[in-house]
Amino acid sequence: MAFNSAPKQFGTILLGVAGLGAFVLNLPAAAGRVTLFIGQILQALAPPWYGRNFARQLVEIGFYSLPVVGMTAIFTGMVLALQSYTGFARFSAESAIPNVVVVSITRELGPVLAGLIVAGRVGSAMAAEIGTMRVTEQIDALWALSTNPFRYLVLPRVLAAILVLPLLVLVADIIGVTGGYFIATARLGFHPGTYIQNTWSFLEAQDVISGLVKAAVFGFIIALMGCYHGYKSRGGAAGVGTAATYAVVSASILILISNYLVTELFFAQ
Amino acid sequence: MTLETASPTPNSAPEGVANEVEAQDLHLAFGDKRVLNSFSLSLKRGESLVILGRSGTGKSVFLKCLLGLLAVNRGDIFWRGAELGSRSGSGKDEEAPRKSYAELRAQCGMLFQSSALFDSLPVWENVAFGLMAARRISRSEALDIAIARLEEVELPPETAHLFPAELSGGMRKRVGLARAVASEPRLLLFDEPTSGLDPIMTRIIDDLILSSMNRLGASAITVTHDMASAARIANRVALLHGGQIVWHGSSQALEDPQDEALRQFVRGEAQGPLAVRTRAGEQD
Known part of the structure; x- marks a missing residue:
């Protein structure tokens, strides 16, 4: 029995190795395609500019993401205060809660959670919209009507995302810290004035700035992945669905990787 | 009582006029599948050429190659005597006149098979899109022009503020046609303009195509499977098979075709002769 199953197991292992090999070989090719795509976006920086599209994307990405980002931020701040209290109480460090909440929110949780939430909401929508335009020949129609789709569709989305994500994160920071403040004062017995004073005195400009830089990077990644996968989609409705999935997954992974790299840039000793 | 309306007829291209478009020895493959294989074709100025052929033979692909939306692997496309595309690496005559695809697109209107209207824009912005992009005219001026173009394709002004999702198939085709002719192009490309339409709407679209061509004095290439449409709108017909033109001649040949493939x-x-192998050893 074991003798018979050995070639089968060997075949399965070979298949796994082949799959890994294909993935590794595809990675540089994919990176090259994305780099060329970025090159076309940079070429599209020349006029004419489509201010109306840019304004529409500011509203779409920024304003309509506010509720979901705000909800995420406030509950994250509340949970953070609660969890920190139960943990810090073990070694009588409850007074550090305002500091932990503000640093965690501004440096990490605000930008990363906002980035992931916007990647899910906006990145998939961009991929689906541009992908639908691709499979219904609307992208071809843009070229035929002497309009560069990178200038008309992609650039406004990328610029709007780069600009709006930091603003969203700023709002998320304020809401998140407020959530922590609310739990600390209403449930954990902190004095409101002392909590605010501790928060304010501990907070450094670099904490906020690093978060905003991260947010701009995440905004670029979200729009880039959404537009790239939408633009390259093929094969009708199924292709558009796949593009939306790839846009969210690839943006989420790149957000987590770039989060580490920007953190290294700001805080490495 | 019978209702007789005078239908427009295609202008005949005079003898000896120059070519509007000429494709020479085009080759294009998607992976292993050869789509265009030594494809050559010319269109005289003022002529209406219809390309016939089975599904999947590369008719729409040729239109996209002509507009520069797809790059051919080999071969040349000339527009008004000038070669289209970039010179880099061609190794050809450096002195030969050349034009960019952008120049061609600026003087070309295309009606896509799916109409390809922009879902997020109202009908009037769809119609005036090319005008606003190319001439940077104001939105109010663009709206006026769009309404005039919509009236030309027999759509009421109220249509201007509808969105494409609110239109029927025939209305979408007419809006697509209005968009294609809005900037008064000299070359018109129609990709299956009457697919999916009833015979009456097909006739209306054919008449609109002819009247637009005659009004603009434009040349046109139409891809279609509809024999009645082809007979109505064509001066000349070409039959595409196996990636190349296997027959071309006057549209009158459609009435009593002598060529075996036609x-x-x-x-x-x-x-x-047009049967193709769909699987090994099997003819469809």
């Missing part, structure tokens, strides 16, 4: 296509016969 006869098979016109009569819709399963057996003949």
Whole structure:
């Protein structure tokens, strides 16, 4: 029995190795395609500019993401205060809660959670919209009507995302810290004035700035992945669905990787 | 009582006029599949050429190559005597006149098979899109022009503020046609303009195509499977098979085709020179 199953197991292992090999070989090719795509976006920086599209994307990405980002931020701040209290109480460090909440929110949780939430909401929508335009020949129609789709569709989305994500994160920071403040004062017995004073005195400009830089990077990644996968989609409705999935997954992974790299840039000793 | 309306007829291209478009020895493959294989074709100025051919033979692909939306692997496309595309690496005559695809697109209007209207824009912005992009005219001026173009394709002004999702198939085609002719192009490309339409709407679209061509004095290439449409709108017909033009001639040949391949296509016969192998050893 074991003798018979050995070639089968060997075949399965070979298949796994082949799959890994294909993935590794595809990675540089994919990176090259994305780099060329970025090159076309940079070429599209020349006029004419489509201010109306840019304004529409500011509203779409920024304003309509506010509720979901705000909800995420406030509950994250509340949970953070609660969890920190139960943990810090073990070694009588409850007074550090305002500091932990503000640093965690501004440096990490605000930008990363906002980035992931916007990647899910906006990145998939961009991929689906541009992908639908691709499979219904609307992208071809843009070229035929002497309009560069990178200038008309992609650039406004990328610029709007780069600009709006930091603003969203700023709002998320304020809401998140407020959530922590609310739990600390209403449930954990902190004095409101002392909590605010501790928060304010501990907070450094670099904490906020690093978060905003991260947010701009995440905004670029979200729009880039959404537009790239939408633009390259093929094969009708199924292709558009796949593009939306790839846009969210690839943006989420790149957000987590770039989060580490920007953190290294700001805080490495 | 019978209702007789005078239908427009295609202008005949005079003898000896220059070519509007000429494709020479085009080759294009998607992976292993050869789509265009030594494809050559010319269109005289003012001529209406219809390309016939079975599904999947590369008719729409040729239109996209002509507009520069797809790059051919080999071959040359000339527009008004000038070669289209970039010179880099061509190794050809450096002095030969050249034009960019952008120049061609600025003087070309295309009606896509799916109409390809922009879902997020109202009808009037769809129609005036090319005008606003190319001439940077104001939105109010663009709206006026769009309404005039919509009236030309027999759509009421109220249509201007609807969105494409609110239109029927025939209305979408007419809006697509209004968009294609809005900037008064000299070259018109129609990709299956009457697919999916009833015979009456097909006739209306054919008449609109002819009247637009005659009004603009434009040349046109139409891709279609519809024999009645082809007979109505064409001066000349070309039959595409196996990636190349296997027959071309006057549209009158459609009435009594002498060529074996054309006869098979016109009569819709399963057996003949146009049969293709769909699987190994199997003919469809």
